[in-house]
Amino acid sequence: QVQLVESGGxxxxxxxxxxxxxxxxxxxxxxxxxxxxxxxPGKEREFVAAISWIGGSTYLADSVRxxxxxxxxxxxxxxxxxMNSLKPEDTAVxxxxxxSFRALRVGQGGDYWGQxxxxxxSS
Numbered sequence: 609q610v611q612l613v614e615s616g617g618x619x620x621x622x623x624x625x626x627x628x629x630x631x632x633x634x635x636x637x638x639x640x641x642x643x644x645x646x647x648x649p650g651k652e653r654e655f656v657a658a659i660s661w662i663g664g665s666t667y668l669a670d671s672v673r674x675x676x677x678x679x680x681x682x683x684x685x686x687x688x689x690x691m692n693s694l695k696p697e698d699t700a701v702x703x704x705x706x707x708s709f710r711a712l713r714v715g716q717g718g719d720y721w722g723q724x725x726x727x728x729x730s731s
Contacts, residue, residue, distance in 0.1 A: 609634045610706075611633045612631070612632055612704050612706065612722035612723075613633070614702060615628070615629050615725055616725060617725030617727045617728075618727070619728045619729075620694055620728070620730070621730050622695055622730065624694050625691060625694065626694065626727060627690050628704075628727070629686055629687070629688055630642070630644075631685060632686070632687075632720075640661055640709075641711075642706055642707075642712075643655065643656070643658035643704070643705045643707065643712035643717065644678065644687075644689050644702055644704055645703045645717060646700035647701050647703070651700075654715070655714075656672055656702070657676060657689060658709055659679065659680050660709040663679065667712075675693045675694075676691050677690040678690075691727070694727075694729045699728050699729050701725065702725050702726075705720065705721055
């Protein structure tokens with residue numbers, strides 16, 4: 609059974625930084641992309657960032673480009689999202705996902721989702 613477990617979310621002041629992690633267990637994937645999505649209260653889930661299997665290709669949403677960085681450590685089956693210069697509008701539940709990099713970068717999540725981690729940015 610595949611499990612994706614996010615961690616690292618918490619309350620932070622505007623301008624601060626957080627690092628989210630997503631660990632995959634239960635199955636060994638090969639040549640898969642990973643991505644982050646988020647959902648704010650009352651809004652639809654939206655794409656945040658995606659990374660290819662080797663990690664050489666990344667793609668970020670316009671709203672976070674220049675502030676967020678996505679990375680992964682395949683030896684640890686873990687993906688990261690470094691979030692800097694956080695804004696109140698970044699407040700959301702952040703979810704990780706496994707799927708095709710090509711699909712992720714156009715906002716199409718794969719079949720496997722984590723339970724989410726709450727990020728709250730205070731003004």
